Amino acid sequence: MWAFFIRRLLQMIPTLLGVILLVFFLFNWVGGDPAYILAGKMASPEDIANIRHQLGIDQPWYSQLWIFIQQIVSGNFGDSWATHESVSHIFATRLGPSLVLLIPMMVIETVSAVCFALLVSVFRRSILDQSLMVLSTVMMSISLLVYIIVGQYIFASWLGWFPVKGWGDSLWRNLTYYAPLPIFLGLMVSIAPSLRLYRTFILDEINQDYVRTARAKGLTESRVLFKHVLKNAAIPILTNLLMSLPGLLTGAFLLERFFAIPGIGREIILAVERSDFPIIKAATVYVAIATMFANLAADLLYRYLDPRVSLK
Amino acid sequence: EAAPLKVLHLSLSAAETGFDPVMTSDLNTAAIEEQIFEPLLTYDYLARPVKLVPRLAQGMPVITDHGKTWLFTLKKGVYFSPDPVFKGKRREVRAQDVAYTIMRFMDPKNRSPYKFLVDHKIVGLDQLGERAKQTGHFDYDANVPGLEVVGPYQLKIHLTGTDYNFGHAMAQPMFGIVAREVIENYAGDTASHPVGSGPYMIGKWIRSASISLIKNPNFRDEVWQFTSTDPSDQDIIRRMTGKKIPQIDEVDLQIVEESQSAYLSFLKGELDVFGVPGQFAPIVLSGNQLKPKLKEQGIQLTRLVDPAITYYFINIQDPILGGMSVQRIALRRAILMSINDEEMIRVIYKGQAFREAFPIPEGVNGHDQHYQSLIQYNPKEANDLLDAMGFMRGSDGYRRQPDGGPLYVKYTTSLTSQDRDLEEIMKKSLDRIGIHFVSEKLKFPEIIRAERQCRVAMRLSSWIADYPDGDNFMQLWYGPHTHENNASCYQNSQWDKLYEKTEMLPDSPERDDIYKQLARLLEIDGVTKVSTSHIRNVLIQPWVIGYKAHPILPSTWSYLDIDTKQEAH
Amino acid sequence: MNHTTTSPSFSPSLWNLACARLVRDKIGMLSLGIVLFFILLSVGSFTGLIAQNWDEEIAVNYAPPSFLDTSKEHTDTVSRPVIARQQINLYGLHDPLSAVLNQIELAHPQDTMPPNDEKKLTHLLLGADKWGRSVALKTIKGSETSIMVGLIAAIVATCIGTVLGALAGYFGGWVDDLLNWFYNVFTAIPYLLLIFAIAAVLNQKGVTTIILILGLTGWTGVFRLIRAEYLKHRQREYVLAAKAMGASHYRRMFIHILPNTFHVILVQLSINVVGFIKSEVILSFLGFGVPVDVVSWGSMLNEAQNELVLGIWWQLLGAGAAMAILVTAFSVLTDTLRDALDPKVVA
């Protein structure tokens, strides 16, 4: 177990190095030069040179890379070039809103997708199954952008059920007042793929021999489903869920922008627009580490849930 | 029983960048800083054209020595907002603080975007900056001859040369006075600890999401006493005069990037003031009037011409479009003639802009409202001109260089959807005269870099007044400003000489005459075609009292009031 | 070398079986019909048979949709005052072009500026966009770009993923380690940043760029699956048998194993097509959309973004519905294909 854990941790190092190099060179070579913006409208070439010096981007690439690596090791990415806010503070404060959006979304999505998936796999090949599948396909075919534009217009403005946008500093108010509409719209696109995926997981299990054994024991259908099938299907469902989490963190930028939610996705777009390299670097490294740990966690969870796999 | 809290709800279209005035470059941040910090001077709320008036200064400065010496006298009894640094004591604003504030702009560590307002202007200050660049340390204790502290409330500023615009610099929110001990205490993190003497200070602040401004308890007694002869202002004057500034208890600012979101919020009453983006004009306006439906709700509209221009420029150093040969001049003029600004105003700006041919917009000193453009939309003549100059069409219907070389216009835009519209306009224009359109889309910082390196062939740029003087616009084509903001990289000694003459002149008919020549010369050389000026439409909820859009001041919230009864309704 | 032996085709009978299964599935057939219809549309527009004139401004701005009468015409009679060039004050400056212009004006008098009296429709079948272009034609023309982008990008992504996955899964060892490392790096970088980074590298905006962005970011899923397939298959006895028979690595990888992963590849391909058609919208939103002389559903939806509050819903509807229908049909078809091609599912 520990050996496995440590080996996996060691394996992260080359991956992280790859990420670092890729991002460093991509953004250093071709990313914009923020000095031209920071210098203001009337800057002279000396002003720009001064700013480049202040930011350290006039140094040779290898010393910049070295600084970058030092930053990663120390976990201190310095300050944002555009706002002078410390990068760690930016992520600490933007993570909350993203999570307030994401966690309920994940929970509702998973619970309802699993319920629907169980339902349709029980009634598979029936009209219910087929119509629900077609409906979910239609739902996921519509662009999130369309959902947001139309949803905000109809539900927030026209019907007035939700606020149009905004974010506060009380968790409860955010959760109950500001977040519901974006969560709902996000769910419109995300439930369907999960439902379809989980349905295949559950169908895979339902066709297994042990289900037949359970039925042969005379168990009720619901016990067969919830105890036997779900317990097995939960393994791919949960690991899948865990692995998709880090990607979602940055993936909600459309919702964050339209509903004025100060989340990470929006911050990253802003950073790219401003060529705010410290934030881009930190975002990449943080998300990469999160992704790797999520994968590791998924692996551990998988091994924990599935007694057949032993930790080697 | 306490009166209900008066809260003004506003939105900003982009996130704030932190509140250290010396580092600020964007308007949204400046708007907030305008309320927190106070510069020496400001602009009168109602007067049009805008007029400088004292803010922290007791009165207008005494200018002597042909505009080279400026004597400012500060108001007494002005205090910074409370901060732990002051250890519970009230801290008064003194002349020394003004000198310190100005010195900060030259500190290379601050990399101030508005350094140009004092750069090379104050005797002895540049040297201090140079020394700091070498030693890495800016000596704030050094004696700067140009910043002469005459007494606790008096500062005499010695300029290196004649500058009648220095007063405008001292009215910018970036020159809001700061206290040295605050800055030094929060060194490295000054942007999150704004301490000024303005009517408001920061309350709750969720970065990039919402900022709430609350009253500064140390703000001096000041009453609303603006005057104006404009009949449309009389109602405001009647309702506001004599009220203590500020009336509003809290300003709640939300960052809303998507304009659909902001507009829908305003309709729901979640926002009190909403600057209508051009593309939304058709829903709120019919002609120049508010839509009846909105009018019924009591929503007010104020309109104003932005002190800004949009202008097409062509890079005079571009290998294809540049050069001063007659052929190239003709080519550039033909390109500029092919652009239908009327169509752009109608389709893209939804009528919320007008054709402006003069490089200095309305409301800015030096503007000429009778100026007629030499370059008018006339694709037919443009085609004839190109034919006459030997730009012949090839078999594909597109023109080539007279020597047979390739001919195209690389048009640079940014990545927003508005930029896509601009590209469409340009493509249509060039199609009219048979020239290939090549698109170059860059992120905004990259555009600026490319411009400064004279690599942008053509672009529709815009310039908004930093201060309401024509010089702020005309310098855009000044030869020595190549690699700065002369993006057309225009270098014409005749033009430059004329421009240098205007620099020595105050706002006067004499200077206006030269400005006309400068403007005409730009057109003759086909460097620039000024395209439009925009109308700012601001919607105000019925319960907001005293709102008048100001062309220069980035925010005027302290001059407003709210009718809480009506708001609750 | 002869054809039948070196290029293993799909088993006609497997293929027939799949077709037979497909034909039996009514919803599958319907979606196939829809997909074919859209492909036909886009081929038609590609060859210029239809929607060639999509960029003609035939109607007034934002002409509303009308299903009955599209013939109403509107004459734009904005008369523009023409100022004679000679009347313009040159403030004593010399205009080097005045001689030429004088000549031109002598030859073709310019003072009669042609009045802008083009007749424009006030109503259109699916309405008009802000330039007065037909939304219907744009939607058709947009299908060309969107489908092309989706298809080519999916092919690029699938090819990259397949080749790398095949190499990694087949050879294992350091090849696998290397490619897996590459895969890990790619999946660890946030997708959003990857898009920006690749867009920045390519730096040239056009349909090719979109295809490359999507192709270069979308290969990972294919890689994972194909690698797993190859890991599974390389131990299969038919591969061992081929090895015992003396077949080369190349032959085992591409002639023996590859056809056995076709069902995975095909399904991945169509999943990617669906995903990429949708992604193009987001790319447009981020500013990496198609160039101005091209129209795509993504660019239409982005234009429509601010139109809905203006009460102009037709462009949103046109592009949104077309996309939803095609993507739905494609997904359903994918599902049907997956079932039909899956050797495990016995009918």
Add this chain to the structure above:
Amino acid sequence: MNKPLLSVQHLSLFFKQGDTSKQVLNDISFDIEKGQTLALVGESGSGKSVTALAIMGLLPEDLVSIDEHSTINWHDQNLTQLSRQQHRQLRGKKIGMIFQDPMSSLNPVMTVGEQLMEGITLHLSLGYKEARLRALELLSEVGIPEPNRRFDAYPHELSGGQQQRVMIAMAICGEPQLLIADEPTTALDVTIQRQILELIKQLTNERHMAVLFITHDLALVGEFADKVVVMRHGSIREVGITRTIFKDAQDPYTRALLLCRPSLAHRPFHLPVVEELLAAPHHGIEPQRERVRGIGAMDQVLMSVKGVSKRFPVTQGLFSRTYFDAVKDVSCTLYRGKTLGIVGESGSGKTTLGLMLAGIIPMTQGHIDYHQDLHNVIGTAQLIQIIFQNPYASLNPRFTIFQIIEEPLLLHFPDMTRQQRKQEVERLVGLVGLSSTMLSRYPHEFSGGQRQRIAIARCLALKPHILVCDESVSALDVSVQAQVLNLLQDLQDQFKISLIFISHDLSVVRYMSDEIMVMHQGRVVETGQSDHVIQSPQMPYTQNLISAIPKGYLL
């Protein structure tokens, strides 16, 4: 006579296939009395499992339709008419079932105890403690050592035999009156197979349960069943008391099933095949002359294997690796034109050895000497070829038969023209008894025996001197098995090929081999002339193995 416990009458059953339906059972009737063991026998696909599932009510309702005249009577209830709910109440409580593959039939993520307790609490309405006690009792009853420890084990932590015992415990926990055992031992080794069957027998005797015993192996039936039902293609061929069936089978198909399995007593020159027997007159076919097997002094050594070992690295811990020795120091000789049989339980290293000999995986140690005649083909595919365990898996499903057989030609005889190759392929196909009209078909369109022939034809294309047959017939029905064995022997007679014949089935190996090598845990336990090894095994392991062979009724 008592009323039968279960009476199946005129059971006809259809599977829906798209718009059509396929008849799977055709008018099946049989009775099971209390305490009786009834064997349901027949080749694969004959409908045995479907019959059992119909009784259990576990057939997928949306795919199956049962003829309305069919009845399955359980006491007075007609099971075909029961509601789902009623049927469920019978399952486990009245009728228990053991499935074929124990590993996949147990829930992998639930402990043995949990799965067992589920049935106990449901059927016996006991509290947790009592239920647990009962479960432990059951576990020891089915012969699981240390039941307390196994109670919390997951299925994969048990051996195959133990898994099957757990299955049995689960099936009998509700004290059912009827136990259905659907091929309960096919996945197991012969030794374990015997233990399990004896356990079932013992349990049924103790509890007076009736058993419906499903198998394709008539030899097993002889030892365990009271009554036999022989099925083929969904209908019943013959029903009778076991003794009668074995003594005097009426149906030619039954007789064929009895005869085509090689026995330890005889070695007919050719094994009888079902088709022959079916076509033959009532009293059967001519007795065959015996084939003589064994190594003589005259035989030429073709290949001698010396001290071959295989060691697989197994990653363990952080960086450390341990090794697993799959084959340890094996030496053997192969004679020209003779067969070396390799037997041993699962995992004893037979396949690994075969792969090494065929040169597919490198050996860790040891070397192989070849007769000098072979020196010019060493290292080429013509030296030795291997026929893999599972013929279907060894044929590329996306290749036509023509492509499959042509491939070795293409690779090794690049000078051949397409025409020549075509002729050669046709010749090879003819050689293994297939028609050249089948060449454009794909593997899945063939039966198991045909696929095995295709695999053989492919190997023959290279004219190898040695052929390794790895479990070439284990997956096949007895009738098809006979065909393939006959073919292999014919080829050996014709081309003097040396065979290495790997199987875990001792009777098959004896029938085919001149010499037998017994392997256990990677080592050679015993080597010798085949008849000698079978009749007087020297080592205890071999003795054990041989005593476990089902003897059928006759032996």
